[in-house]
Amino acid sequence: MSKRLLLLVVVAPALLGLIIAMIVRAPTPVQSITLLEQPRPLPDAMLVTGKGETVLANAASEQWRLLFFGFTHCPDICPTTLERLARVRGGSDSLSKKLRLEFVTVDPARDTPQAMEQYATYFDPAIRSLTGEPEAIQQFAEGAGIAFLKVPLDGGGYTMDHSAALVLINPQGRIAGYILPPWDVDTLRQDLETVVRS
Template identity: 45%
Template sequence: MSKLKIIRYGAWAAVIVLAFVTAVTLITQVIAPSANRSTLQPAAIGGPFELVNAAGETVTEADLEGKPSAILFGFTFCPDVCPTTLSEMQGWIEALGPDADKLNYLFVTVDPERDTPQVMGDYVAAFDERIKGLSGSRQQVDAMLQAYKVYSKKVPLDDGDYTMDHSAAVYLMDADNRFFGTIAYNEAEETALLKLRRLVKETPEAS
């Protein structure tokens, strides 16, 4: 093989290696989570709210500060999504052990006309006492749904009753009530627990 061919092959090999390294770098930048978590917490999600707990006490975002939170929006007449997710939340609480007490757990109704504060309290009591049910007036609930960008729609049924279509994800907020991420409906338990443990770990106030 001539010296010129060797030089050419060497140059081609260098180009291929450079292209591969560049591609890997770009893929890593896209897939890998940013070291600055501010890119993962849109300011548009979350904000002030004022609701009522089962004891008739006013609850606001200030009552959550100091601990990160896992928030589910739903309603007590929900046939599957809400009871399934609350059962999963109960499992997360048990699996987290001592770390479970470092988080707030909320179930916020999207149907305050039927879900009074007392109804919400009785409903969540069947799962875990650390899960707090919240309701309020239609105006109060709608204000929180808007702040958290939660989809909710009343759907009429043939018998004259209605059901509610709504967002199914669990919203994760840090100890300063900033958006941290979500746990999807029916997400694998191992993945959900990783997110919750990361939320606790990355929140100094919860340590």
């Protein structure tokens, strides 16, 4: 057997296998989501749903989760984002089954479970709202890579400055990626459908 034929018989299948493996392991092609090469763990903070149930923030689930951190007294970013997220999920049969939207407060002093439930479900009855002790919220937000800050207002009172990034959590309860604004409703819907199918 000639060296050239031996090369084709032995090396070509190995090279083909390597190429296939690289394609299989390649990141899911999406435009609006920055997927992490290795999903990151979340802290095991205990939070409270709008229905008063205590849940583990990093618990595994059958669904993907998309987290948005905000607060019920937010004048603009939060209602706009929740309305658009409801359109993302509501416009897709696949996402309505495989993706859960979660609204996490950065203002637990004012955002009781009842207030969170009423606020979040106005945009989509399926949104799960989460609040809890300030320490648990701080731990969860930091672990998810979300920053927020209490800002005093003239004349008393306060508001909250917070990141508008969305955090994508895989069914194993780990951070799979981030979505940074601005994002388009239709493009994000397509990207999320691609990810939850992968």
